[in-house]
Amino acid sequence: MKRPIILLMGTMIFGILLSVLISVLFYGKNEVSNSIDAGTKKIVQKEDKDPYEKVDKTSPTISVYNSSTNKIEEMDIETFLYGVLSAEMSSDFSEEALKAQAVAARTYIIYKKENNMTKGHKGADICTDSNHCQAYFSYNELKKNKGEDWIKESYPKIKKAVDDTKGHILTYDEKAILPLYFSTSSGKTENCEEVFSSQYPYLKSVSSPYEEQSPRYYTETKISKYKFVNALNKSYSNISLSVDNLINQINVLERTNAGSVKTIQIGDKKLSGRNIRTLFGLNSSNFDIGFENDTVVFKVKGYGHGVGMSQWGAEGMAQKNYKYYDILCHYYTGIEIKDIY
Structure with missing residues (x-):
């Protein structure tokens, strides 16, 4: 009798252990934990392991019109991205936010190449004018402007964000997207068609809940009534x-x-918020107008055009332990991340 009982107990224990093992293997991989209501969709943290393929091909060479030197340079795209990321986002930001920015910046270059958008580049793939393409600093410019300490302490962090996402771009219908981004939202990003003349299915308004830490989340601009009217x-x-x-x-x-x-x-004229923002140098078009005696007060939320990825929103998500692909898939609706080299 003892042997059958022992055998039965052993079978039960084995069954329990097997159930636990199955739960760990299968349910542990689910995209769970720390979901937050993001308004138009949910932000969901994924597993820690980067799920995207590693093609590991040699990175391509691109032609860059350097607007500061008025010359076209040939350089490795990843090396160029070191300078773009250094100029477009603070090295004080979290690693995952920097990775998200690196992927967006890389996608922008590929988008320009795929769509043959060389106007203003003197025939080059991309330029270094931030008003036209993306900002860029060469290694020597970074060393001169930011100093040796920054090169030693912060530049490796920039390089790592680019290297860890090598070849990753954002796609929609198998094509590189136009990955617009900006500094700070007012808690929600904009539909592209409400700001610019074009409509893109991936540039939709989404909630951006971690903006308050941005120094430009809320600002006030004051001007006298007389200057305002004039x-x-x-x-x-x-x-x-x-x-x-x-x-x-x-x-x-x-x-x-x-x-x-x-x-x-205003008076007998209908204007756009962008008209007013440009005329009075406001940080964004999200504003209220108030009055204090003889002064007009603009109470402004956010900084930038508001379309695509909020950089401070990305930083807020990174601080909440979201991965770079969580950030990108949140801000760019319906996109996929593809490793092209």
Whole structure:
């Protein structure tokens, strides 16, 4: 009798251990833990292991029009990205945010190449003018401007973010996307079509819940009523704006999904929020207008155009232990990450 009982107990223990093992192997891989409601979709942390393939081919050479030297240079794309990432995002940011930025920057170059967008580059694939493409600093410029200590302590962090994502780009329908990005949102990104004239299925408004730490999350710009009126009358001759009873001559007519001013009535003229942002040098088009005695006060949220990936939002997600691919898949709707070399 003892032997059958022992055998039965052994079988039960084995069954329990097998169930535990199966749970660990299968359920441990699920995309769970720390989901947060992101408004239009959920941000979900994935497994720690980078799930994307490693093609491990030689990285391509690209032609770069250096706007500061007025010359076209041939360089390895990954080496160029060291300089782009150094210029576009602070090295103080978390590793995963830097990786996300590196992938976005790489995708931007590939997008330009695939679409033959050489205008303004003098025939090169890309340029170093941040108003046209992406900012860039050479190694020597970084050494001169940031100093030896930065090169020793921070440059390796930049290189690692680029190297760890080598060849990774963002795609939609098997093609590189236009990966727009900006500094700081007001808690939600913009639909591309509400800011620019073009519509892209992957540049949709999403919640961006970790923005408050940005130094430009909330700012105020003050200007006298007289300068405010003069600036508008000078820019728009038919606006018919006067200092008297100014509060009743301004009315926000429409806002975007993310809260930016889309259309505003000022005097006899309907203007866009972008018009006002440009004219008065505001950090974004997400603003309210108030008055303090003889002063006009712009209360502004966010910094930048608001479309695509928020850099400070990416940093906030990284601090919450989200991976770079979580960040990218959140800010760019419906995209895939592909390793092309």
